[in-house]
Amino acid sequence: MENKTIITGHKSPDTDSICCALTYAYIKTQLGEDVIAGRAGEISKETQFVLDTFKMEPPTFFAKVDAGQKLILVDHNEKSQAVDGLDDADLKEIIDHHRLGGLSTAAPLYMRVEPVGCCSTIIYKLAKENGVSLPPAYAGLLFSAISSDTLYFKSPTTTDADRKAAGELAEIAGIKDPKGYALDMLQHGSAINSSTPKEIVHGDMKEFDFPQGKVTVAQVNVMDGEKAKAKWADLKKALQDMVDGGESDTSLLMVTDIMTEVTDLLWAGKNQDVLAKAFGTPEADGHFHLPGVLSRKKQIVPPLTNAFKG
Amino acid sequence: MENKTIITGHKSPDTDSICCALTYAYIKTQLGEDVIAGRAGEISKETQFVLDTFKMEPPTFFAKVDAGQKLILVDHNEKSQAVDGLDDADLKEIIDHHRLGGLSTAAPLYMRVEPVGCCSTIIYKLAKENGVSLPPAYAGLLFSAISSDTLYFKSPTTTDADRKAAGELAEIAGIKDPKGYALDMLQHGSAINSSTPKEIVHGDMKEFDFPQGKVTVAQVNVMDGEKAKAKWADLKKALQDMVDGGESDTSLLMVTDIMTEVTDLLWAGKNQDVLAKAFGTPEADGHFHLPGVLSRKKQIVPPLTNAFKG
Numbered sequence: 001m002e003n004k005t006i007i008t009g010h011k012s013p014d015t016d017s018i019c020c021a022l023t024y025a026y027i028k029t030q031l032g033e034d035v036i037a038g039r040a041g042e043i044s045k046e047t048q049f050v051l052d053t054f055k056m057e058p059p060t061f062f063a064k065v066d067a068g069q070k071l072i073l074v075d076h077n078e079k080s081q082a083v084d085g086l087d088d089a090d091l092k093e094i095i096d097h098h099r100l101g102g103l104s105t106a107a108p109l110y111m112r113v114e115p116v117g118c119c120s121t122i123i124y125k126l127a128k129e130n131g132v133s134l135p136p137a138y139a140g141l142l143f144s145a146i147s148s149d150t151l152y153f154k155s156p157t158t159t160d161a162d163r164k165a166a167g168e169l170a171e172i173a174g175i176k177d178p179k180g181y182a183l184d185m186l187q188h189g190s191a192i193n194s195s196t197p198k199e200i201v202h203g204d205m206k207e208f209d210f211p212q213g214k215v216t217v218a219q220v221n222v223m224d225g226e227k228a229k230a231k232w233a234d235l236k237k238a239l240q241d242m243v244d245g246g247e248s249d250t251s252l253l254m255v256t257d258i259m260t261e262v263t264d265l266l267w268a269g270k271n272q273d274v275l276a277k278a279f280g281t282p283e284a285d286g287h288f289h290l291p292g293v294l295s296r297k298k299q300i301v302p303p304l305t306n307a308f309k310g
Numbered sequence: 311m312e313n314k315t316i317i318t319g320h321k322s323p324d325t326d327s328i329c330c331a332l333t334y335a336y337i338k339t340q341l342g343e344d345v346i347a348g349r350a351g352e353i354s355k356e357t358q359f360v361l362d363t364f365k366m367e368p369p370t371f372f373a374k375v376d377a378g379q380k381l382i383l384v385d386h387n388e389k390s391q392a393v394d395g396l397d398d399a400d401l402k403e404i405i406d407h408h409r410l411g412g413l414s415t416a417a418p419l420y421m422r423v424e425p426v427g428c429c430s431t432i433i434y435k436l437a438k439e440n441g442v443s444l445p446p447a448y449a450g451l452l453f454s455a456i457s458s459d460t461l462y463f464k465s466p467t468t469t470d471a472d473r474k475a476a477g478e479l480a481e482i483a484g485i486k487d488p489k490g491y492a493l494d495m496l497q498h499g500s501a502i503n504s505s506t507p508k509e510i511v512h513g514d515m516k517e518f519d520f521p522q523g524k525v526t527v528a529q530v531n532v533m534d535g536e537k538a539k540a541k542w543a544d545l546k547k548a549l550q551d552m553v554d555g556g557e558s559d560t561s562l563l564m565v566t567d568i569m570t571e572v573t574d575l576l577w578a579g580k581n582q583d584v585l586a587k588a589f590g591t592p593e594a595d596g597h598f599h600l601p602g603v604l605s606r607k608k609q610i611v612p613p614l615t616n617a618f619k620g
Contacts, residue, residue, distance in 0.1 A: 099414065099415045099418050099419075100413050100415045100419070101414050102412045102414035105409045106619075107608070108409050108423065108608075110424050112421070112422060113418065113419065114421075115417070115418040298418075301416075302416040302417050305414075305416045
């Protein structure tokens with residue numbers, strides 16, 4: 001692996017991380033670069049549905065990268081979310097659409113961050129800028145990732161650039177019923193019925209290091225929020241287990257009803273005062289009821305970051 | 311100023327920071343955005359020569375930006391180098407060509423970093439990508455900045471992208487003798503004969519925050535390194551004054567002979583062991599003699615950062 005550059009998304013990879021890694025590796029290969037698509041965690045059920053649909057193999061799993069390994073990060077730019085070994089790797093590029101997470105490097109690199117709903121939208125732009133035509137299967141991956149990250153354009157993170165890219169990609173991929181396919185994918189992605197509480201609070205989880213402690217934010221999308229309430233007690237226990245086990249100081253889980261566009265934010269651990277500052281008065285049972293909130297990146301992380309800043 | 315977005319380079323601005331701010335503001339204005347070119351410090355003698363040549367006004371000076379001020383950073387991405395008030399500003403974009411310096415933000419932004427010799431090369435690319443034609447005077451600014459940052463292509467930071475951009479820009483600007491103009495500009499930029507030692511160690515200076523203390527690295531280009539030696543004692547005293555005055559823990563000054571391509575690294579303060587780890591055995595008087603070293607960014611900062619990492 002010494003000479004190949006590894007292209008990888010974040011730990012607990014979502015569909016965007018996997019599809020960006022596969023497609024950017026295809027683009028770089030077409031441009032004559034020696035790269036390999038990687039992943040820093042397990043494939044989710046939603047992503048597996050996407051890979052099966054377009055008959056693609058998952059990227060190679062890397063638990064850790066060696067010192068000096070040439071590396072390209074897609075869909076993240078924070079050390080706590082990156083594959084182990086980042087500090088001593090030779091970081092060549094970052095392609096992302098998230099807030100800046102405080103990474104520093106010894107040397108200049110190529111970095112492209114845009115405030116769009118999905119990193120795959122940027123990957124598609126890079127394909128066009130570099131004159132690389134995407135085969136239908138790769139276009140299908142990017143379309144799936146955009147549909148996933150934007151909850152089929154319902155998330156407030158969605159931009160015109162995402163909508164435009166998704167339209168063109170669905171065309172290239174030959175997807176006859178884009179909306180039907182996207183909702184089917186999101187249904188497959190919903191862990192609420194098929195996963196254990198422990199899996200749910202770890203499945204699509206991001207870590208953030210604040211001076212007041214480590215905070216994890218997981219998210220599960222549901223199609224029927226009322227039905228999901230029956231699971232809350234078990235989910236809260238799984239969040240408490242994370243804190244008790246030392247995995248985090250404050251564990252959050254967004255239970256997001258895509259249909260009604262409401263998030264119920266369940267949590268365990270310390271920093272209750274900071275959470276109240278970020279999200280207002282909690283309900284009687286302590287959770288936060290947040291109508292209109294769909295996006296972790298745009299609606300949860302910014303108020304949380306500001307509240308932790310004091 | 312509430313509605314206008316300020317575009318500014320780093321403190322102690324060099325020619326690149328000033329020319330990027332002016333030209334990117336022109337591009338954004340052509341695209342219908344409400345922006346103003348700013349600067350976070352005094353105009354250098356070299357930059358004044360450039361502004362005079364192309365009959366341009368300097369950007370507006372900002373000692374500090376207000377909370378919530380919309381801001382675009384060019385030619386830097388580190389908080390310690392940025393205009394005061396960055397933490398509470400609304401950071402919209404970063405266009406840069408330096409290492410990542412650990413900045414974090416609450417929300418996603420547009421960020422374009424490329425490992426090229428000069429930020430003006432990226433600004434020129436952005437003009438082309440956005441279909442904005444540059445008037446000759448702006449092309450002249452960008453050509454000057456590239457010639458300055460790359461020491462007219464002698465610096466090892468120089469890339470093919472810089473050479474290509476400079477060639478096209480000299481053409482647009484109608485500069486008849488690009489090399490003659492560039493050397494004339496660099497001559498005007500050399501503070502060694504026209505500035506006091508105190509001005510020299512502060513003139514083109516970057517700050518870096520390491521766990522072991524604050525490190526400043528200034529650079530002065532000279533055309534005749536032997537003649538410059540007569541000034542070393544005074545320069546070392548000025549560096550020591552910075553340490554004694556609490557401005558930094560370790561003060562470095564690169565005295566770079568462009569003609570012979572040699573840097574003599576003068577310094578004062580603590581961390582001698584770290585410097586020796588980064589730059590090898592010092593000369594009898596304690597300074598480091600570094601043949602072939604021209605670039606702070608590529609040849610001084612990376613070994614320094616690695617040595618401070620331990």
